[in-house]
Amino acid sequence: MRDKRRYVLVETSSRIEDDEKTFSYNLYRELIRCIGESDYHKVNPRMMKIVDDTSFVIKSDLKGTGNLILALSFIKRLNNKETAFYTIKSSGTIRALLKAKSSKG
Numbered sequence: 380m381r382d383k384r385r386y387v388l389v390e391t392s393s394r395i396e397d398d399e400k401t402f403s404y405n406l407y408r409e410l411i412r413c414i415g416e417s418d419y420h421k422v423n424p425r426m427m428k429i430v431d432d433t434s435f436v437i438k439s440d441l442k443g444t445g446n447l448i449l450a451l452s453f454i455k456r457l458n459n460k461e462t463a464f465y466t467i468k469s470s471g472t473i474r475a476l477l478k479a480k481s482s483k484g
Contacts, residue, residue, distance in 0.1 A: 383441035385469050386427060388476040389451060390434045392463040399429050405458045406437075413450035422447045427473060430480060436473055444469060 395402055403426040411419050422443030427436040439447040451464040468479045 383471075384438050385441055385444040385471065386473050386476055387437050387439065387444065387447060387451075387469045388430070388434065388467040388480060389437060390465045390467055392433075392465070393460060394432045395429055395435065396432075397458065399426065401458075402426070402429070402435075406454075409454045409457060410447070410450050413453045414446055418443075418446065422450070430477065434467070434480065436476055 397405070406426065407424065410422070410424055414422055421440065423440045424443075424447055425438045427438050429435045437447070448466050448469075451466060454464055455461065468476055470476050470479075
């Protein structure tokens, strides 16, 4: 059986100034801290795309999406910079998320 995934469109309160690799590393480190090392594999987060300077798409396993959204709400600092993460929408495809982003803004 195929693993089911969800894509989550996330908006930040501060600008994403790092390149995608650095931003992803810092975000994963904070997610491990919030979710815990023992449950991190259930969420299995993967950065998919930085949409613009304040939003990005992240992928997770279907069963771990709730934990991902909760963990993102717990993160208040990323790379010694205050920030907050807001979940805009989750979907089974990136295309649907980008469509929601374009119709929003």
